[in-house]
Amino acid sequence: MSLDQIVDGLSEVSCDVLVIGGGTAGPMAALKAKLKNPKANVVLLEKANVKRSGAISMGMDGLNNAVIPGYATPEQYTKEITIANDGIVDQKAVYKYAQNCYSIIEELDSFGIRFLKNENGDYAVKKVHHIGTYVLPMPNGETVKKALYRQLRRARILISNRYMATRLLKSADGRIAGVVSVNTRTAEMLVIKAKAVILCMGAAGRLGLPTSGYMFGTYENAANSGDGYAMAYHAGAALANLECYQINPLIKDYNGPACAYVAGPFGAFTANNEGSRFIECDYWSGQMMLEFYNELLSGKGPVFLQLKHLHPDTISEIESTLHKVERPTRGLFQQGRGVDYRNDSIEMHISEIGFCSGHSASGVFVDDNARTTVPGLYAAGDMASVPHNYMLGAFTNGAVAGIDAMEFADNHDFAEFDAADVAMERDRVMAPTKREDGIPPNQVEYKTRRLVNDYLQPPKVTRKYELGMRRLAEAREDMQERMIARNAHELLRALEVQSIMDCADMAAHASLYREESRWGLYHWRTDFPEKDNENWFCHTLLSKQDGKMTSEKRAVEPYVVPIADDEKDLYDKQRIRASA
Amino acid sequence: MPLASYQTSVPVVVDDAKCIADKGCTVCVDVCPLDVLRISDMTNKAYMAYDECWYCMPCEADCPTGAVTVNIPYLLR
Numbered sequence: 001m002s003l004d005q006i007v008d009g010l011s012e013v014s015c016d017v018l019v020i021g022g023g024t025a026g027p028m029a030a031l032k033a034k035l036k037n038p039k040a041n042v043v044l045l046e047k048a049n050v051k052r053s054g055a056i057s058m059g060m061d062g063l064n065n066a067v068i069p070g071y072a073t074p075e076q077y078t079k080e081i082t083i084a085n086d087g088i089v090d091q092k093a094v095y096k097y098a099q100n101c102y103s104i105i106e107e108l109d110s111f112g113i114r115f116l117k118n119e120n121g122d123y124a125v126k127k128v129h130h131i132g133t134y135v136l137p138m139p140n141g142e143t144v145k146k147a148l149y150r151q152l153r154r155a156r157i158l159i160s161n162r163y164m165a166t167r168l169l170k171s172a173d174g175r176i177a178g179v180v181s182v183n184t185r186t187a188e189m190l191v192i193k194a195k196a197v198i199l200c201m202g203a204a205g206r207l208g209l210p211t212s213g214y215m216f217g218t219y220e221n222a223a224n225s226g227d228g229y230a231m232a233y234h235a236g237a238a239l240a241n242l243e244c245y246q247i248n249p250l251i252k253d254y255n256g257p258a259c260a261y262v263a264g265p266f267g268a269f270t271a272n273n274e275g276s277r278f279i280e281c282d283y284w285s286g287q288m289m290l291e292f293y294n295e296l297l298s299g300k301g302p303v304f305l306q307l308k309h310l311h312p313d314t315i316s317e318i319e320s321t322l323h324k325v326e327r328p329t330r331g332l333f334q335q336g337r338g339v340d341y342r343n344d345s346i347e348m349h350i351s352e353i354g355f356c357s358g359h360s361a362s363g364v365f366v367d368d369n370a371r372t373t374v375p376g377l378y379a380a381g382d383m384a385s386v387p388h389n390y391m392l393g394a395f396t397n398g399a400v401a402g403i404d405a406m407e408f409a410d411n412h413d414f415a416e417f418d419a420a421d422v423a424m425e426r427d428r429v430m431a432p433t434k435r436e437d438g439i440p441p442n443q444v445e446y447k448t449r450r451l452v453n454d455y456l457q458p459p460k461v462t463r464k465y466e467l468g469m470r471r472l473a474e475a476r477e478d479m480q481e482r483m484i485a486r487n488a489h490e491l492l493r494a495l496e497v498q499s500i501m502d503c504a505d506m507a508a509h510a511s512l513y514r515e516e517s518r519w520g521l522y523h524w525r526t527d528f529p530e531k532d533n534e535n536w537f538c539h540t541l542l543s544k545q546d547g548k549m550t551s552e553k554r555a556v557e558p559y560v561v562p563i564a565d566d567e568k569d570l571y572d573k574q575r576i577r578a579s580a
Numbered sequence: 581m582p583l584a585s586y587q588t589s590v591p592v593v594v595d596d597a598k599c600i601a602d603k604g605c606t607v608c609v610d611v612c613p614l615d616v617l618r619i620s621d622m623t624n625k626a627y628m629a630y631d632e633c634w635y636c637m638p639c640e641a642d643c644p645t646g647a648v649t650v651n652i653p654y655l656l657r
Contacts, residue, residue: 003618052611052638162615184615212656215632216614222634223613253656329635333652437581489615489630 004487006433009188010426015041015158016409017402018179018194020165021228022046023054023221024391025381025398026200027148027157028104032402033198034155037410043192044157045181047164047492048223051149054202055221055358055382056391059142059325061262063115064128064390066105066136067098071125074098078561080131084285084571085361085387086518086531088241088539090557093368093386093397101396105136108395111147114140126265130281130570135261141325163190165227166495167425168197168235168377171415176235176376178417180425182495187433187488191422195409196376198401199364200394201228203246203382204503206496208352208457209449210255215442217255219248219351220382227495228383229355230502232364237372238541240365240385240554242510245458245522246356248284249292249303252349256327258305263318268307271345272300279574284359286520287571293350293458293521304345315341350521352449353457355503358394360522361387365541370401373543376412378405431480432494438484441493445500448475452504460511460525469508476501505549510542513551520574590628591635591653592617598647599625608639608648 016037019030022044030044046053067077077098082089109115116124116137126135138144152159162184169177169191178193205220216222233239249270251258260270260282272278272295279291295303307315319341323331339346357363363385370378378401379385381394389397432441455468479501485491516532517524539554594608601609602624609617609626617639618629626648633653640648651657 048613048615049611052636052642053613057613057634057636057638058641161610210656212653214653214655216634217653217656218634221613221636222632254652255656328637328641329650329652332650333657336652336657439581440583492615493632 003185004489005186006488006491007186007188010191012191012193014193014414015043016194017042017196017198017405018192019044019198019200020179021054021200021202022050022159023200023202023381024056025394025401027152028395028398029198029200029380029402029405030157031151031155032399033406034157036403036406040406040409042157044152044159045163045165045192046159046161047184049161050152050159052145053223055224056144057221058328059144060138060391061141061259061321061325062135062137063105063392064261065134065388065392066125067101067134068123068125068136069102070122072132072134075561076132077134079563079567080129081388082559082561082563083567084130084283087537087563087568088361088518088556089387091560092557093366095560096368096400097386097389097393097396100400101392104392104396104399111151113144113147114138128261128264129283135265164492164495165231166429168231169417169421170235170374171417174375175415176374177415180422182429182491183488184492185488187430187491189426189429193414195412195414196378196405198378198380198405199228199232199383200381200398201383203354203356203358204229205354205356206500207354207449207452207503207507209446209453210352211349212253212255215446215449219250219255220354220356225496225499226355226503227499228379229364229506230499232372232379233502233506233544235374235377236544237374237377238365238543239506240363240539240541242355242362242506242542243514243523243540244286244361244519245507246354246360246362247289247458247521248351248359249289249348250351251330251333252347254330254333255351256330258346258348259322260305262321263305263307266314266318267310268305268318271304271306273302274300275306277576280576281574285571286360286522287574288520289350289522290520290524291574296350303348305348306345307341308343308345312342353452353507355507356382357385357387358382358390359388360519361385369404370397371404376408376415429495432483432485433491435482435484438482439478441483441485441490441497444475444479444483445493445497448472448497448501448504451475456504456507456511458521458524460523462512462527465508465512472501472504472508506542509549510540510551514540588631589654590631591633591651592628592639593649593651594626595647596623596625598645600645601626605644607642607644611638611642613638
């Protein structure tokens, strides 16, 4: 029998803690859960293969948010992220991250992952943010996934690759009971009962369409289609601040980072077509993205990352990092374009929209213990709401989730779910395979994502959003009634389209709810162009209530680290001033 | 509605002379995050079955014989 042929099957297994997603947060969550209770069963479920899955498939060039004693304090970091995120931050979780992340760095070091040190043996931390110093290069960053995998094997974590989770199961009293999943190569279904479930399923990175038109040429790993966001939504969990989109400054067409975090500390900078700097700081914030967007449209574009003024040895050093880790095909791309960093600047553009707390603040709502609003359900990494948390945040909060979830599992028995829920989910999953004729998933996906670009991309215009929602509803009807999958691989794509469609609906709903502008370009509403702290200094929580998408306000928790009035708008002053 | 197949020049290329999939190797197929590589039942060699590539490189980096080359997809080259 050949791969991808559809097999009819349904089986059931159980475990104590189930971790879904084997990228960055997931392996750390699984490891910490298992170390907390070595007798318990921990399963790590992955849509691709844990060896090479997630945002750091090919490693990472450095830590973007390392709070290292002697360079930065947890208080300073918490303050910076609060300001960068326009004040809408529950500081407790950020502060806890800032306190814990140094011990995670030491632990990663013990796994064999190296961090740059200076001649005195101290960590060589670099400044990229507006205020503090938090960027720490990783000289052997290409080995991260291998190092993690070794730890998982050593701890005897049960790994199930090529299973896509599709819906969470709950008991009648609302507690998490398990998950329904489907094998991406055979379409056989697997129900996994679990006492606690941790979602580590990455960003919603396949939401907007890249300007190249290539559907999989996204900024995020294209496997990150927002399945975690959709699953959390259908399970009744709250999602926070989804209108705070992720939009990033990237190498035009290639659509990967240029990368100012690597090159900036060596003296590279973002310049306009006149070769002039126009932003104060290359740290990715919504306010910075707004200036980037304005410059592109001002007639002073294109925008470039400029390195050619640096010493050739420095350029070689930057090149060896950029072309080795994270997105190593950057070198191949520049070679194809005839771009040599010694003579040419790197043309940049802005990315498609997505959800990602790793870089902005759009995620499944979690508290400082990584708990969602559903008992027994946790989230960590790019899909959980702790803002700007990057790779080190995924590791650190993944660890928090793993420990707390195992405690929960130790104190609870399996919750009972209704067998009818499984039967209903099986019908939904398999529906595209039962049709003889219809629309293939790639066409439904292209259309949905093209609509996202046309109608949902900032600037956000109310009338455009209303039209966009109508068009998306029509595409949804096609998806539900007419989409076909002729083999298991197409079924995987068909299921991903359903996550993408849910994320598009959530993006539109959340954006219309917040009637102000905030976070620079991320939530720029032309009908409400001003920041309105009186009415909107709050989180927004989106959830499914009685089957309907609903948004509500949630107060920002009292700050742990106070912010002085004259510090609040530091990130609003991104544009280089023309005169004194 | 009838379906037509769509021509596309795929970014991942496999050198059949170097590929040892016919000896049982499935490394590139195993590691691909987008699951787009397959072993041909005609040649018993690896090939790109679906043009859904993130040009990320694990297939090329992990191939034990250096048979796999990742190119930039034409649309964004």
